[in-house]
Amino acid sequence: MSTTDTQQTPAAAEPRHGLRLLVIWLILSLAACLPIWFLWYPHMPPGRMSSSARHQQFDIAILAVIAAPVVIGVVLYFVYAIVVWRAKPGDDSDGAPIQGNTAVQATWIIGTSAIVLFLAVFGTVELIGPAGAGAGEGPSPIWTLAGTKTATWTPGGKDILEVQVIAQQWTFSYRYPQFGGMESVDLYLPIDTPVEFHVTSLDVIHSFWAYQLGVKADANPMVDNVAYTTPEQLGSISVRCNELCGIWHAAMYNYGHVVSQTAFQSWASGVQAKEQADGLLAALPPYSLTYDPTVIPQLGSNLVKVVGVTGAAGYYYPSNYPVQP
Numbered sequence: 001m002s003t004t005d006t007q008q009t010p011a012a013a014e015p016r017h018g019l020r021l022l023v024i025w026l027i028l029s030l031a032a033c034l035p036i037w038f039l040w041y042p043h044m045p046p047g048r049m050s051s052s053a054r055h056q057q058f059d060i061a062i063l064a065v066i067a068a069p070v071v072i073g074v075v076l077y078f079v080y081a082i083v084v085w086r087a088k089p090g091d092d093s094d095g096a097p098i099q100g101n102t103a104v105q106a107t108w109i110i111g112t113s114a115i116v117l118f119l120a121v122f123g124t125v126e127l128i129g130p131a132g133a134g135a136g137e138g139p140s141p142i143w144t145l146a147g148t149k150t151a152t153w154t155p156g157g158k159d160i161l162e163v164q165v166i167a168q169q170w171t172f173s174y175r176y177p178q179f180g181g182m183e184s185v186d187l188y189l190p191i192d193t194p195v196e197f198h199v200t201s202l203d204v205i206h207s208f209w210a211y212q213l214g215v216k217a218d219a220n221p222m223v224d225n226v227a228y229t230t231p232e233q234l235g236s237i238s239v240r241c242n243e244l245c246g247i248w249h250a251a252m253y254n255y256g257h258v259v260s261q262t263a264f265q266s267w268a269s270g271v272q273a274k275e276q277a278d279g280l281l282a283a284l285p286p287y288s289l290t291y292d293p294t295v296i297p298q299l300g301s302n303l304v305k306v307v308g309v310t311g312a313a314g315y316y317y318p319s320n321y322p323v324q325p
């Protein structure tokens with residue numbers, strides 16, 4: 001068809017742009033989504049070492065698969081408009097008005113509503129399912145982890161393992177209340193066990209980031225921040241502080257390990273027995289969900305300079321702190 005024909009009979013000559021765009025969009029979207037799902041998804045962060053990590057990886061993959069067709073749609077329309085609907089030299093006329101075009105309006109409203117509603121439902125389900133997103137849920141989480149709360153932890157069942165994460169300038173230590181309240185600078189966790197972290201700080205604000213577990217929870221003084229996960233693969237975990245907490249913040253990291261349930265039990269009982277024999281357990285303060293040893297002795301003073309055991313020398317306003325038992 002020549003240009004002359006188009007000018008003489010514009011209505012009949014106009015190709016079906018909508019159908020064309022739809023077909024190109026479908027092909028490009030498939031070409032993007034299939035590799036995202038089958039090639040990229042298994043390698044997306046943070047891996048699949050725990051239930052929370054697995055859910056996060058799944059969420060990122062789903063969001064990527066939804067976002068790719070949207071981006072492709074925008075860019076495709078842009079390029080198509082520039083190439084196909086470019087004004088001819090000397091053509092100063094306006095394009096056809098889009099107002100009142102029911103098909104365009106309905107497609108837009110239905111499409112955007114469906115995406116937003118899906119994301120709201122999907123996000124809620126993904127929050128409730130794993131009992132939180134792997135972040136700290138505060139001292140009293142709305143959704144709790146399935147499992148049995150026990151005074152002592154034994155392998156084989158569904159006993160929840162309680163681990164207190166104590167951040168301080170500039171290290172993490174871990175307390176295991178079900179093993180006599182023993183404390184270690186090593187994080188050991190048993191596989192396939194629901195784990196309940198109680199994250200707190202002795203001095204300033206920190207953040208407990210166990211990358212491969214998909215757990216990242218604020219560590220604040222006088223706050224018991226609960227975070228859940230279930231380790232599902234054996235291996236080592238890197239633990240970093242994720243909140244600027246002073247001059248050695250960047251050096252505040254160590255490594256944790258997910259081991260078999262029996263290996264964990266013999267490690268934890270071994271540390272407990274040694275700390276008991278050394279008199280260390282008796283010297284530790286009683287297990288408490290929050291505590292701040294640098295401030296509590298000064299309660300009642302108005303403003304004190306405290307040289308803390310943590311090295312965090314500074315001024316505190318202890319009367320603002322609630323008294324801990």
Ligand SMILES: [Cu+2]
Pocket residue numbers: 167168169170205206207241242243244245249252
């Ligand atoms: Cu820190």
